[in-house]
Amino acid sequence: MRAIILSGAGRYADPWHPYAETSARLAELVAAAGYDVEVRDDVDAALAALRDDVDLVVVNAGDPDGPVPDGVEADAQVEVDDTALAAAMDRGIGVLAMHASASSLRDYPAFDHAIGARWEPEVSWHPPFGEARVHLVGTHxxxxxxxxxxxxxxxxxxxxxxxxxxxxxxxxxxxxxxxLVWAREFGRSRLVYDALGHDARSYDSAGHRALLARALEWLSHVPAPTADDRRGAAGPTSAT
Known part of the structure; x- marks a missing residue:
C-alpha cells in the first residue's frame, strides 16, 4: 500500500502548528500500518500529480487563506488542479484528515465534499491547549x-x-x-477526520495512537463496497 502525507508549508503553513514535526509522527504511524509513506510539503503539486497507485492521502495542513509564519512566502496565485484527487475519490481511496485540515484544501471541491464539516471563522473555536478527555461514542x-x-x-x-x-x-x-473524530463513506472512498493533532504531544498519548491505528486499518479497506455491491453480493430476492 502507498500513502502520501500532505504537510503544511507555503500557503498551507500557519504560525500555530509545527506541521513538519507532526507529519513526521504521522509518517511513523502510517508506516507501522503497512504503508510505504511519502511526505510532501508541496501540497498543490502533490495533489495535481496524485498517482493511481496511492491508497491513502493524509492531510496535515492549514488554511491556504490564513496568515503564514514570518519569513514564509506564500504564492497566492496558485493554479489548483482537482482532477487527480476527484478521480482518486471516484476509484476508491482512504483519506485521513488531521486537526487543521478542517480549514484546509478549500480550493478542492472533492475534499470539501469528503470531509463532512469545516472550521468556520468567527463561529468555530477551541478552548485553551491542555489535557482533555476523549470520549469514544457509537458503534463504528x-x-x-x-x-x-x-x-x-x-x-x-x-x-x-x-x-x-x-x-x-x-x-x-x-x-x-x-x-472530535468521525468517519464517512462516499462511493468507494473512506475518510476519517481527527480534530486532534495540534503538536507532537498529541501523539504521545497511547490512546490517540491506538485510535489512529484503528482508523488506518479501516481506511486501508478501499475501494470500499458500495450499497449496490452489497445488494449484489446478497443475491436476488424473491417476492412472497
Whole structure:
C-alpha cells in the first residue's frame, strides 16, 4: 500500500502548528500500518500529480487563506488542479484528515465534499491547549476495542456540519459534547477526520495512537463496497 502525507508549508503553513514535526509522527504511524509513506510539503503539486497507485492521502495542513509564519512566502496565485484527487475519490481511496485540515484544501471541491464539516471563522473555536478527555461514542468499527483516553491537545468546537458524519469520539466543553473524530463513506472512498493533532504531544498519548491505528486499518479497506455491491453480493430476492 502507498500513502502520501500532505504537510503544511507555503500557503498551507500557519504560525500555530509545527506541521513538519507532526507529519513526521504521522509518517511513523502510517508506516507501522503497512504503508510505504511519502511526505510532501508541496501540497498543490502533490495533489495535481496524485498517482493511481496511492491508497491513502493524509492531510496535515492549514488554511491556504490564513496568515503564514514570518519569513514564509506564500504564492497566492496558485493554479489548483482537482482532477487527480476527484478521480482518486471516484476509484476508491482512504483519506485521513488531521486537526487543521478542517480549514484546509478549500480550493478542492472533492475534499470539501469528503470531509463532512469545516472550521468556520468567527463561529468555530477551541478552548485553551491542555489535557482533555476523549470520549469514544457509537458503534463504528474504528471504536472497536478502544476505551476513552486523555491527551494533551487543542480541541475544536462548533465546526460547521456540511454532510452526514458518523461520530467516533467527542469532547465536552461547557457542558456540551462536540464531535472530535468521525468517519464517512462516499462511493468507494473512506475518510476519517481527527480534530486532534495540534503538536507532537498529541501523539504521545497511547490512546490517540491506538485510535489512529484503528482508523488506518479501516481506511486501508478501499475501494470500499458500495450499497449496490452489497445488494449484489446478497443475491436476488424473491417476492412472497
Amino acid at each position: 468499527a474504528v471504536c472497536e476495542g478502544l476505551d476513552d483516553f486523555t491527551v494533551e491537545d487543542e480541541r475544536y468546537a462548533n465546526l460547521r456540519l456540511l454532510e452526514v458524519i458518523e461520530p467516533i469520539a467527542e469532547h465536552e466543553e461547557g457542558g456540551v459534547r462536540h464531535p
